[in-house]
Amino acid sequence: MGTFQVVCLLGATGTGKTAAAIALAAAFGGEVVNVDSRQVYAGVPVLTAQPTAAEMAACPHHLYGDTPLDVAVAAGDYAVRARAAAAAIAGRGRLPLFVGGTGLYFRAILGGLAPIPPVPADVRATVLADWERLGPGAMHAKLAAADPDYAARIAPADRQRVTRALEVALATGRAFSDWHRQGDPDAPDYDVVRLGLSLSLDELIPRLGRRIESMIAAGAVAEVEQALVRYPADVPGLTGIGGPEIAAYLAGVRNLKETREAWLSNTRAYAKRQMTWFRKEPGVAWFAPDDHGALLAAVARRIAGQGA
Known part of the structure; x- marks a missing residue:
C-alpha cells in the first residue's frame, strides 16, 4: 500500500x-x-x-x-x-x-x-540436547566464543535466545549478529x-x-x-x-x-x-x-x- x-x-x-x-x-x-x-x-x-x-x-x-x-x-x-x-x-x-x-x-x-533461512529440525534438536547436557553457563560461553556481540546482549539463562543464536550459526555458518547487520x-x-x-x-x-x-x-x-x-x-x-x-x-x-x-x-x-x-x-x-x-x-x- x-x-x-x-x-x-x-x-x-x-x-x-x-x-x-x-x-x-x-x-x-x-x-x-x-x-x-x-x-x-x-x-x-x-x-x-x-x-x-x-x-x-x-x-x-x-x-x-x-x-x-x-x-x-x-x-x-x-x-x-x-x-x-x-x-x-x-x-x-x-x-x-x-x-x-x-x-x-x-x-x-x-x-x-535479514530473513534467516529455516533451521533444520535435526540442528535444533542437537543444540537443545547440548543445552540439557552442558547447561546455561557452558552454552552461553560457547555462544560468546562464536558470536561475542550477540552473547553480550543476552543473559546466560535465556535458553530461547542462546539456543536460537547457536542453531542459526550452526545451520548457516554465519553468526547471528551478522544477519542483524545485513x-x-x-x-x-x-x-x-x-x-x-x-x-x-x-x-x-x-x-x-x-x-x-x-x-x-x-x-x-x-x-x-x-x-x-x-x-x-x-x-x-x-x-x-x-x-x-x-x-x-x-x-x-x-x-x-x-x-x-x-x-x-x-x-x-x-x-x-x-x-x-x-x-x-x-x-x-x-x-x-x-x-x-x-x-x-x-x-x-x-x-x-x-x-x-
Missing part, C-alpha cells in the same frame, strides 16, 4: 510505555502493535506485564497473548505478523504504534534484520517516528521493585503455577524474567523474599541491557516516562511535517 507513517515507542522494562502508548493512541487515532517478545504469550498476562483489560479497552491492541507457551517466536517470523498488523491499521486510516522493549523485534520489523531488502518503506522513554538505572530500580510487588499481588505466582500443570518450566514462554524465579519458589528452592530479590536483580540486569541496546539505535527522540505532553508535541510536529 506504499509508504505510510508509523510510530515506534521503545524503552526498558518499567518505563511506562503502556500509558504513553494509550496517550498517543487517543491523540492521533492510533492502534498499538506489541513489540515485546514475552507479551506474545498466552496465559501469563500478569507475569509478562501485558496491558490490562482496561488498558486494552482504551484503544485497539494487537499481537498480545496469542501464542502458546511452548512455541518459540523468531524475530523474523514475528516481523511478518507485526508488519501485516501495521498495514491493516494504516488501511483503516489509523496510526500504527509499535510499542515494546525487544530491540531485536524492532530491528526486524523495520528492516534491520538488513532486509524487502522491508516496508515506513515513515518512522522513533520515540524512547528513559530513566537512569537508579531512578528505574524503585519502579521495578514496586512493579514486581504489584505483579505478585495481582497473581503472577498463580499464573506460573497453573502453567506448570501443562508445561515444563523451560518452555519458551516461561523462561523470561520472573518465570524461572517463581518456578524455583514453587519448587521450594527459594522463599518468597529470595524470589523477590532474584526477580528484581535479574530485571535490573535486563533493563541495563535494554538501555545499552536502545541507546545505540539511531534517530530516537528521548523523553521522561511521564512527560506525555512533550511526547505528543513531538509526534504532532512530525505528523505536521516539521520534524521531530
